[in-house]
Amino acid sequence: MNFIEAIIQSLSNLKVNKLRSFLTMIGIVVGVAAVVGIISMGQGAKESINKDLRSFGENLWAMYADYDYEKKKMAKPIYESDLEILESIGEIEQISPVFHFGVNLKRYNRSLASSLLGIDENYFMITNRQVMMGRNFQSFDFEYNRYVCIVTEKVVDDLFKNENPIGQEIKINNINFTVIGVLKPQQLESFLSKLVTKENNVFIPKRFVNRFQNSTEISYVYIKTKEKVDYNEFKNKLTRIMLWKKGPGNKYEVASMEQQISVFSNVMNTVTMIISIIAGLSLFVGGVGIMNIMLISVTERTKEIGIRKAVGASRGDVLKQFLIEAIVLSSVGGTSGIVVGILLSVLVAKVAKWPITVSVTSIILAFTFSFIIGVIFGIFPANKASRLNPIECLHYE
Amino acid sequence: MEMIKIENITKTYKMGLIDVHALNDVSFTIKKNEFVSIMGPSGSGKSTLMNIIGCLDTPTSGKYFLDDISVEAMGDNDLAKIRNKKIGFVFQTFNLLPRTDALKNVELPLIYSGVSSKERHRKAKELLTNVGLGDRINHNPSELSGGQRQRVAIARALVNDPAIILADEPTGNLDSKAGEEIMEIFSELHKKGATIILVTHERYVAEFADRIIHLFDGKIVSDENVPKNNREK
Structure with missing residues (x-):
């Protein structure tokens, strides 16, 4: 019996028991739909959040003096005079020091506790921010004694x-x-927008910072590199130069947006994987369901097996027939599961407003997996069927 | 020409500690175009002999040539092939696939010999027409009478042009009229040159054959030719 013939035979047998075949497949459908759906949703969520994170600024790094927990001391602060040395680093395109501290804002009888950021002309470019009303700082704002500020929506509202x-x-x-x-405001598409509180900041040219405090410590330095650089390499380079300049025993922390994104992506991947594995367990349960039904089927069809053997079916033919039935069950279930999973993830993507991503890998994986489940859980009943003695089968009632 | 040559065949089953000799040193030959009945009470070994002739079982010892092929030492796959190509079974209980129409039932042996679906269809239809069921080819066994079911089974047995037809109590589940019709079909087939072996315990049915072999306790006790006038009654 050739392969196509075996498939036709299996399909017609499955059609005889439509309801049973359908119920058996449900386990696989749910398992595959869950795996495909979860992986696609995980990817969609990840991509939309990554896109948001990227919108904070491409190739963006931040450096600041850090507290050393081992030595229990704070690193020497960074001053503007320390920044010159960074200009010698070839990868760096722009540097923007930020002075960041709390202030009290007042207008007539209204007041608001807010954050003040003393910035230079590079800041908004590096952080990829625009003004929606009025105008941005111009170079003359920095050069002359102009007491001007840019505020966020929250400040305006209050x-x-x-x-x-x-x-x-x-x-x-x-x-x-x-x-x-x-x-x-930051344009966020993902659910991050619901987590981030409204920015409450006021920005002034950094030259006025000394009107508020005596110290001229930089809170942190934003650094934009010309192109994507290796995280560890660049981090080591920056800290090495800072230690050379400020002396050993200080700790300077360097963070990059890319690094944040990759940390976040790793977390998302792990979460997706763990949930998928749990969902995958239902595939296993579905496989056991197939085996169970196939075993019942072998017993029920003992006589049929006897008849087939009597008219010339070899062990291999009987094995093939039952194995293909199991594989058809699991594969049809798997394919339906993929369709359901895709529909599910498209639906969720529409509601959550993240990009529709259908993971091709997960589809191939899910199909292969359900096929393999058919083989694994079908081989035992099929083998049992093929080894039945034809004489006993013919007398089975 | 000898179609079946059986030499000193024994078959022993182990039933607990006891060896049961179902067949004990049985030898006979059946020529091409012979019509032979095998008779005997239950437990005489006639079913065992049928299973061995039908290649569903292998003898414990002895030699069996079917159409000059030595089959007693064949493996499972080769026996399946022999059953497919050389033997046509007709059973007492018909043994048709349920929920499968007459045409598909008759096509079944051809599926295992790799005949194309078009040719299968043609041949099965032709054989069903020959047994008088040309208008019932799409009926399931449950929609057919006992006699009609047995005719489907005969069509199935013939579909691969077998060397021998093995009929095991083919009239056992039929009323006398249907039984007689079935026996007429066997006589027709015999006239057209088929080799037929029939197992029965009814003398009346056995006498449709040219020759009757009696088994008792796993041994042949008589091997008689049926007088021609008796058969033609």
């Missing part, structure tokens, strides 16, 4: 209500600054 803030003055710790622009 201090201005429905007024136009542009051109208005606010008091930052009792020093008057003119609002020249309102920062456009």
Whole structure:
């Protein structure tokens, strides 16, 4: 009996027991749908979050003086004079020091506790931010003594209500600054947007920072590299130079957005994998279901096996027939499961507003896996059927 | 020409500690185009002999040539091939596949000999027409009478042009009219040149054959030719 003939025979046998075949397949359908759905959803979520994280700035690094827990001491602070040495590093495109501390904002009788960021002209470019009202800082804002500031929406909401803030003055710790622009909020597509609180910041040219505090320590330095660089290599390079400049025994932490993304991606991958494995267990259960039904089928069809053997079916023919039946059950179940899984992930992607990603790998994997399940759980009943004695089968009632 | 040559065949079953000799040194030959009945009470070994002739079982010792092929030492796969090509079974209980129409039932042996589906269809239809079921080819066994079922089984037995037809109590489950019709078919086949071996315990049925072999306790006790006038009754 050739292969196609065996498949036709198996299909017609499965058709005889439509309901049973369908119920047997459900286990596989659910298992495969779960695996394909979860992997696709995991990828979709990951991609949408990665896209958001990238929008914070490409090739973006941050460096800051860190607390050394072993030596129990803080590293020497970074000053603007320390930055010159960084300019000698070829990979670096731009550097932007940030002075970051808490202030109190006031306008008439309204006040707000906020964060002040003293920045230079590179800051908004490096962090990929735009102004949605008014204007951005210009070079003359940095060169001349212009008490100007850019605020975030939250500040506008709390201090201005429905007024136009542009051109208005606010008091930052009792020093008057003119609002020249309102920062456009981060455009986040993923559910991150629901986790991030509204930014409550006020930005001023860094030259005025000394009006608020005596120290001129830099809170952190943003660094943009010309192109993608190796995380560890670049990190070591930066710390080595900083230690050379500031002396050994200090600790400078270097973080990159790429690194954050890859850490996040790894976490997502692990979570997806763990859930998939749990979902995969249902595939195993589905496989046991197939074996169970096939064993019942072999017993029920003992007489049929006898008849087939009497008219010339060899052991191999009987084995082939039952094995193919199991494989057809699991593969048809697997294929339906893939379809259900894709529909599920498309649905979730629409609702969660992340890109629709159908993982081809997961489809191939799921199909192969369900096929293998058919083989593994079908071989035992099929072998049992093929070894039955034809004389006993013919007398079986 | 000898179609079946059986030499000193024994078959022993182990039943617990006791050896049961189902067949004890049986020898005979059946020529091409012979019609032979095998008779005997239950337990005489006639079923065992049928199973061995039909290559469903192998003898404990002795030699068996079917159409000049020595089959007593064949493996499972070769025996399956012999059953497929050389033997046509007709059983007392018909043994048709349930929920499968007459045509598909008759096609079954051809599936295992690798005949194309078009040719299978043609041949099965032809044989069903020959046994008078040309208008019932798409009926399932449950929709057919006993006699019609047995005719489907005969068509199935003939579909691969076997060397011998083995009929095991073919009329046992039929009323006398249907039984007689079935026996007429066997007589027709015999006239056309088929070699037929029939197992029965009814003298009346056995006498359709040219020759009757009697078995008792695993041994042949008589081997008689049926007088021609008796057969033609």
